[in-house]
């Protein structure tokens with residue numbers, strides 16, 4: 001690490017009140033030279049020594065059940081409202097909580113930015129995420145060993161994860177590469193606006209399955225990057241049994257089965273339970289359609305006349321990378337499709353809901369969009385996006401208040417001191433972003449939707465960089481972040497340019513199904529502005 005980097009890290013560490021008080025007391029102790037001083041220093045050193053993990057607060061750990069009793073014997077909790085269980089843990093035990101369950105690594109939940117930062121920094125060189133073991137198993141067990149014993153960057157760890165990640169992250173995260181997809185993303189959003197207008201005139205509001213429409217937009221958008229082609233999800237006459245519609249329903253069923261497999265007893269490790277079989281079947285069906293699309297895209301690329309001045313698309317670039325096999329690329333494309341549907345579509349559902357509930361924010365956003373775009377019908381450019389500061393703040397604030405992802409998890413490959421406790425190697429630590437986002441001490445007026453807190457002048461005070469990080473952080477942060485952000489900026493700019501959104505029903509409740517979403521149908525009404 002360069003001396004500059006080292007000093008930046010050192011300065012950052014001083015923000016931590018624990019570290020700060022520790023370093024002050026330590027330096028005071030070293031100046032004690034008398035016997036009494038030495039005794040005091042020794043006593044102080046004992047106090048400063050990290051406390052054992054057994055002292056981390058949390059539900060009582062019982063033989064066999066561990067801490068699980070606090071969840072399973074409490075009728076108010078189930079796998080679809082696990083976020084409420086986490087909230088209760090933090091309320092009852094404070095910002096660091098221990099949770100031990102049979103058959104999985106013991107865990108610590110943290111809900112403060114200092115611990116989140118410590119965790120991310122300490123795991124930069126080996127960010128292990130032990131999750132989705134059932135997902136991993138179906139790829140390992142795939143027909144004809146399709147995945148060649150590899151499971152893709154979502155689920156791999158260690159060297160195999162880094163082998164792929166290091167090859168693909170520059171292409172996927174470089175602004176220049178992602179901006180190349182802006183015209184197609186914009187076109188998709190414009191078509192989706194026509195779809196909204198048509199649904200509005202047909203039903204007088206959005207139908208109960210509007211979320212399904214949002215899935216279509218999301219699959220069409222991420223597919224335009226991952227598969228390098230339009231899938232046709234937004235065709236108004238699309239047949240329910242068409243390939244894109246089947247992809248959406250398989251992805252949906254897959255997520256439901258994955259949620260059930262991960263948040264229940266892992267019996268599928270011993271025999272193929274009905275949930276596991278469903279997971280396998282939906283993954284296989286999704287794979288067959290995706291593989292066919294990938295083959296068609298490859299054939300179209302091969303048929304093109306090579307041209308020197310033509311930039312390679314993401315998929316072409318990846319297929320040509322010497323360090324990646326075709327199967328690596330196919331697996332990555334599948335992961336992009338799986339990770340890129342629910343996340344962006346539910347996030348935008350929340351953004352629209354919060355705008356409808358906060359008309360003054362919506363008006364300010366429309367004013368910004370009017371200033372930057374007016375009734376510009378031509379393509380959106382990155383110059384437009386660069387000027388939409390309030391729009392980006394709206395999305396950030398929405399992700400703070402109604403996040404889709406609960407937090408990030410890292411399994412420790414060496415012991416780590418967090419909040420003064422020594423967490424052993426092999427334990428998992430999960431940051432609870434949602435609890436931090438709702439913490440009044442980190443976000444004044446935390447319950448309110450105030451996008452201006454993210455603007456440059458930080459009118460509501462500075463924000464700790466680890467107080468909310470919806471895309472994760474460090475070397476393993478969301479690799480689709482730039483793609484997701486560009487999709488969401490484009491969608492929101494186009495929707496605000498054309499419509500005012502309203503929501504006339506009761507407040508939504510959150511439901512957890514791998515990502516958080518609304519348990520109520522988002523029956524928005526859209527009014528044309530011009």
Ligand code: HEM
Pocket residue numbers: 129153154155165222335336337339340341343344347404405407408409470471472473474476477478479480481483484
């Ligand atoms: C609002 C949208 C999205 C959110 C909030 C989100 C959030 C996240 C988070 C929190 C992680 C884990 C990061 C960590 O462990 O530090 C992640 C990983 C990942 N995301 Fe996203 N994501 C979004 C959209 C997307 C999209 C559109 C794609 C595909 C283009 C994508 C692809 C992935 C992949 C492949 C990983 C695994 C990366 C790895 O482990 O190396 N995500 N995402």
